[in-house]
Amino acid sequence: MEKAIKIAGLTKIYKNGRGISDLNLDVDQGDIFGFLGPNGAGKTTAMKMMAGLIKPDCGDVKIFGASVLDNYVVAMKDVGCIIETAESYPYLTANENLKLYARFYPGVDQNRIDECLEITGLIKYKNEKSEKFSLGMKQRLGVAAAILSKPKLLILDEPLNGLDVEGMLDMRALIKRLAQEDGTTFFISSHLIHDVELTCTRIGVVYGGKLVNVEYTKNILSDYASLENYFVSEVDRNGRV
Numbered sequence: 465m466e467k468a469i470k471i472a473g474l475t476k477i478y479k480n481g482r483g484i485s486d487l488n489l490d491v492d493q494g495d496i497f498g499f500l501g502p503n504g505a506g507k508t509t510a511m512k513m514m515a516g517l518i519k520p521d522c523g524d525v526k527i528f529g530a531s532v533l534d535n536y537v538v539a540m541k542d543v544g545c546i547i548e549t550a551e552s553y554p555y556l557t558a559n560e561n562l563k564l565y566a567r568f569y570p571g572v573d574q575n576r577i578d579e580c581l582e583i584t585g586l587i588k589y590k591n592e593k594s595e596k597f598s599l600g601m602k603q604r605l606g607v608a609a610a611i612l613s614k615p616k617l618l619i620l621d622e623p624l625n626g627l628d629v630e631g632m633l634d635m636r637a638l639i640k641r642l643a644q645e646d647g648t649t650f651f652i653s654s655h656l657i658h659d660v661e662l663t664c665t666r667i668g669v670v671y672g673g674k675l676v677n678v679e680y681t682k683n684i685l686s687d688y689a690s691l692e693n694y695f696v697s698e699v700d701r702n703g704r705v
């Protein structure tokens with residue numbers, strides 16, 4: 465089967481010498497891939513290149529076989545993403561925000577919008593302006609917008625940011641449900657070890673601008689007491705920065 469994501473030699477170093485270098489990584493269809501690393505490890509930089517928001521110094525990203533650099537429109541056809549913060553129009557209601565996004569997708573009607581509001585737990589706030597939303601509610605609205613067109617791949621940067629415990633449980637359940645029921649592939653960044661352990665089927669550890677290892681969660685947990693133990697041992701093995 466075609467890889468959902470194929471990253472080869474992807475590098476972006478900022479003028480201050482930080483960033484991410486020589487990232488090589490394949491993500492299979494159906495994976496819930498966790499991109500785990502501390503603040504500043506280079507996760508957002510990598511994801512911005514994957515979504516075509518910044519240009520790499522070198523390397524390429526292919527999504528379902530299409531290059532983000534050479535064939536952007538085709539590569540992004542079946543992708544939904546939230547990078548950094550989920551933006552919305554503050555003076556529009558949740559429903560109006562989604563209607564605006566829906567115009568990009570011919571197949572998305574009011575039924576699908578309601579379904580996405582329902583899935584993300586926002587249906588009761590459907591007619592409230594997003595300026596009145598908490599961070600977690602804005603995050604949910606971002607997810608609702610990202611899933612409108614039923615993308616085959618969702619790229620989510622820190623999707624649990626700003627969510628309370630219940631919100632985290634909901635979001636985790638939502639990710640698993642979409643993966644199981646619709647076969648959606650996920651690429652999720654997080655610095656929350658416990659969350660990645662509970663959510664992701666495969667994990668790549670990034671540290672100091674490098675991918676230090678990639679392994680299936682079940683293999684990690686059969687060899688280590690917890691993902692945290694694995695993470696610490698991988699970081700030590702590669703030399704702390």
Ligand SMILES: Nc1ncnc2c1ncn2[C@@H]1O[C@H](COP(=O)(O)OP(=O)(O)OP(=O)(O)O)[C@@H](O)[C@H]1O
Binds near residue numbers: 482483501506507510
């Ligand atoms: N526009 C920029 N110019 C210069 N340096 C940058 C820029 N953006 C990010 N960096 C630096 O590159 C490194 C990687 O940043 P990045 O945002 O990719 O990390 P991250 O893993 O997403 O971290 P976080 O979990 O805090 O979001 C950091 O040291 C950061 O300071």
